[in-house]
Amino acid sequence: MSADDNGEGGTFALYSLLCRHAKLSILPNQQATDEKLSTYATEASADTWQSSALKSFFEKHPRFHKVLLIFVLLGTCMAIGDGVLTPAISVLSAVSGVKVKITGLHENYVVIISCVILVGLFSLQHHGTNRVAFMFAPIVTAWLLCISSIGIYNIFRWNQHVFCAISPIYMLKFLKNTGTEGWVSLGGVVLSITGVETMFADLGHFSSSSIKVAFTFVVYPCLILAYMGEAAFLSKHHEDIQRSFYKAIPESVFWPVFIVATFAAVVGSQAVISATFSMISQCCALNCFPRVKIVHTSSKIYGQIYIPEVNWMLMCLCLAVTIGLRDTNMMGHAYGLAVTTVMFVTTCLMALVMIIVWKKKILTAVAFLLFFGSIELLYISASVYKVPEGGWIPLVLSLIFMAVMYLWNYGTMKKHQFDVENKVSMNRIVSLGPSLGMVRVPGIGLVYSNLAIGVPAVFGHFVTNLPAFHQVLVFVCVKSVQVPRVSENERLLISRVGPKEYGMFRCIVRYGYKDLQQENYDFENRLVSGIVQFVETEEESASKLTSESFREFESTAFKGFVDSDHPYTSSSHKEKMVQSTCDIQAEVAKTGSERPENTQLKQESLRILEAKESGVAYILGHSHAKAKKSSSIIKKFAIDVVYTFLSKNSREPDVVLNVPHTSLLEVGMIYYV
Numbered sequence: 001m002s003a004d005d006n007g008e009g010g011t012f013a014l015y016s017l018l019c020r021h022a023k024l025s026i027l028p029n030q031q032a033t034d035e036k037l038s039t040y041a042t043e044a045s046a047d048t049w050q051s052s053a054l055k056s057f058f059e060k061h062p063r064f065h066k067v068l069l070i071f072v073l074l075g076t077c078m079a080i081g082d083g084v085l086t087p088a089i090s091v092l093s094a095v096s097g098v099k100v101k102i103t104g105l106h107e108n109y110v111v112i113i114s115c116v117i118l119v120g121l122f123s124l125q126h127h128g129t130n131r132v133a134f135m136f137a138p139i140v141t142a143w144l145l146c147i148s149s150i151g152i153y154n155i156f157r158w159n160q161h162v163f164c165a166i167s168p169i170y171m172l173k174f175l176k177n178t179g180t181e182g183w184v185s186l187g188g189v190v191l192s193i194t195g196v197e198t199m200f201a202d203l204g205h206f207s208s209s210s211i212k213v214a215f216t217f218v219v220y221p222c223l224i225l226a227y228m229g230e231a232a233f234l235s236k237h238h239e240d241i242q243r244s245f246y247k248a249i250p251e252s253v254f255w256p257v258f259i260v261a262t263f264a265a266v267v268g269s270q271a272v273i274s275a276t277f278s279m280i281s282q283c284c285a286l287n288c289f290p291r292v293k294i295v296h297t298s299s300k301i302y303g304q305i306y307i308p309e310v311n312w313m314l315m316c317l318c319l320a321v322t323i324g325l326r327d328t329n330m331m332g333h334a335y336g337l338a339v340t341t342v343m344f345v346t347t348c349l350m351a352l353v354m355i356i357v358w359k360k361k362i363l364t365a366v367a368f369l370l371f372f373g374s375i376e377l378l379y380i381s382a383s384v385y386k387v388p389e390g391g392w393i394p395l396v397l398s399l400i401f402m403a404v405m406y407l408w409n410y411g412t413m414k415k416h417q418f419d420v421e422n423k424v425s426m427n428r429i430v431s432l433g434p435s436l437g438m439v440r441v442p443g444i445g446l447v448y449s450n451l452a453i454g455v456p457a458v459f460g461h462f463v464t465n466l467p468a469f470h471q472v473l474v475f476v477c478v479k480s481v482q483v484p485r486v487s488e489n490e491r492l493l494i495s496r497v498g499p500k501e502y503g504m505f506r507c508i509v510r511y512g513y514k515d516l517q518q519e520n521y522d523f524e525n526r527l528v529s530g531i532v533q534f535v536e537t538e539e540e541s542a543s544k545l546t547s548e549s550f551r552e553f554e555s556t557a558f559k560g561f562v563d564s565d566h567p568y569t570s571s572s573h574k575e576k577m578v579q580s581t582c583d584i585q586a587e588v589a590k591t592g593s594e595r596p597e598n599t600q601l602k603q604e605s606l607r608i609l610e611a612k613e614s615g616v617a618y619i620l621g622h623s624h625a626k627a628k629k630s631s632s633i634i635k636k637f638a639i640d641v642v643y644t645f646l647s648k649n650s651r652e653p654d655v656v657l658n659v660p661h662t663s664l665l666e667v668g669m670i671y672y673v
Contacts, residue, residue, distance in 0.1 A: 027287065092326075148225040492526065620659070
């Protein structure tokens with residue numbers, strides 16, 4: 001619980017910590033200015049020889065960066081598989097309890113009822129959880145109180161000596177006496193701890209102390225009492241091993257408990273579905289998953305999202321598992337393998353965090369890894385034994401998801417490499433003069449690119465075919481930073497490209513891996529406000545930047561747009577913040593009329609505002625990947641078929657960036673992999 005990334009938990013949080021402290025990130029366009037973000041802060045303690053040795057190892061062997069990413073994606077894909085299995089096993093196991101009372105009910109009806117509940121659950125996802133979330137805590141509390149009360153009842157009625165089972169001696173005796181059968185049974189025993197991996201992943205929604213208190217004083221005691229009560233019941237009813245939980249419920253409270261159990265299964269399923277949406281969103285931010293539609297379901301609660309494509313995909317997979325297996329035991333085998341794999345990945349990343357981030361001794365980290373890792377490997381080995389009996393499901397799902405993620409990441413990185421290798425020389429741009437050798441028309445042209453430095457090839461390709469461009473030219477780069485969130489006042493990073501009279505700027509829009517691009521984000525006004533404020537503050541540092549005026553420079557960057565009730569001056573950067581474009585225009589006009597002899601700077605601000613009034617055009621590159629003729633058959637199939645299929649069926653960049661279609665220009669390009 002202590003290894004949080006600005007309050008966020010899970011495998012991505014641990015990976016993010018490692019990337020920042022050991023420079024392991026494979027995300028493109030990482031810059032030194034990103035390290036100045038408020039959420040990027042790293043511990044100032046000096047490196048130990050162990051942490052230095054581990055960092056140098058990763059620096060000397062860059063291929064292990066990719067290995068680490070694949071390892072993290074393995075845990076993520078298994079967690080996504082968890083999102084398929086949890087709703088299926090939770091709902092089916094809850095509904096199957098009805099056969100205890102209605103013994104003649106055919107299994108097909110249980111499956112049909114379960115499928116109806118699952119379809120209803122996934123059909124309601126687009127409404128978001130905020131409308132029914134107030135019921136979650138009461139339902140879970142009622143569920144815990146029910147199972148603990150029934151447990152206490154069964155303990156006192158059937159076997160009061162069951163308390164002795166708390167002693168680990170009985171565990172050792174069991175394993176000693178049963179041998180191989182006892183080891184195989186661990187594949188089922190592990191189901192009693194499933195869910196603990198999501199407690200760490202949910203760290204961003206709760207505090208560490210609240211999770212510790214809730215688990216220690218509520219969840220754990222209730223579960224222990226429930227298992228003790230069921231064991232006490234089974235000690236006197238060996239023949240009732242199947243559906244023993246429902247058979248141990250007293251007759252008078254069976255139906256109320258059955259209803260609470262069904263609701264609890266839905267709540268648990270909802271939590272995992274929401275977590276799956278969050279993980280897919282993070283994978284998209286890290287260029288590890290095709291672009292998908294992300295809908296914000298709450299305007300008040302941050303992070304509540306809905307992804308339609310993923311939702312219906314999960315529903316189809318859940319229905320397939322439920323109808324295909326029809327057996328909670330087989331589902332349990334698959335479930336156990338997925339969860340234990342996530343735990344083991346987390347433990348390994350945790351050991352790296354202890355050395356690299358916390359600067360602990362390597363012996364401490366190794367001891368931690370050996371103790372917890374050996375236990376998890378023991379459970380994994382027992383779950384692997386069950387692969388033929390349902391354990392193959394998470395393996396197949398994770399392999400498919402990993403293939404998609406890796407291939408998408410590979411294609412995206414190759415596209416970025418192509419852009420870097422084919423970017424337009426700055427010297428060539430400067431040699432063309434202020435007009436850039438073409439007609440400059442009124443308006444602002446926003447050229448979207450994957451490059452944070454340099455002039456993108458898409459711009460050169462565009463002006464080659466159409467030698468005219470806008471009066472103000474802005475190269476926009478939307479990139480992800482290896483932090484969970486970027487604050488709004490640090491979102492935009494603005495700089496000038498080339499000499500002042502060229503009218504070219506660069507805007508880097510930064511997002512964290514848990515940030516979501518708002519659909520109502522007023523990007524145009526925020527960008528123009530930022531550029532005008534950058535121009536007005538640039539003069540203060542002109543003397544420092546004179547020597548760099550004929551090449552691209554990243555000057556003291558204006559950090560985005562800050563919502564404020566009135567204009568103010570930042571004491572650290574002396575930057576003038578303006579509330580809106582109208583305020584800027586009014587202030588510029590007023591200053592220009594009062595002091596005409598010193599209005600050169602203000603005139604540039606006016607030109608930018610007048611250009612905006614003339615219109616804003618968005619220029620996006622529409623790239624197509626093709627495998628080289630010399631490539632192998634496998635690579636040609638992967639790029640020309642699979643990657644092309646994913647690209648055509650993913651969200652277009654203009655939709656993701658909320659670009660108005662009436663102002664959009666697309667430039668087609670082909671790059672060879």
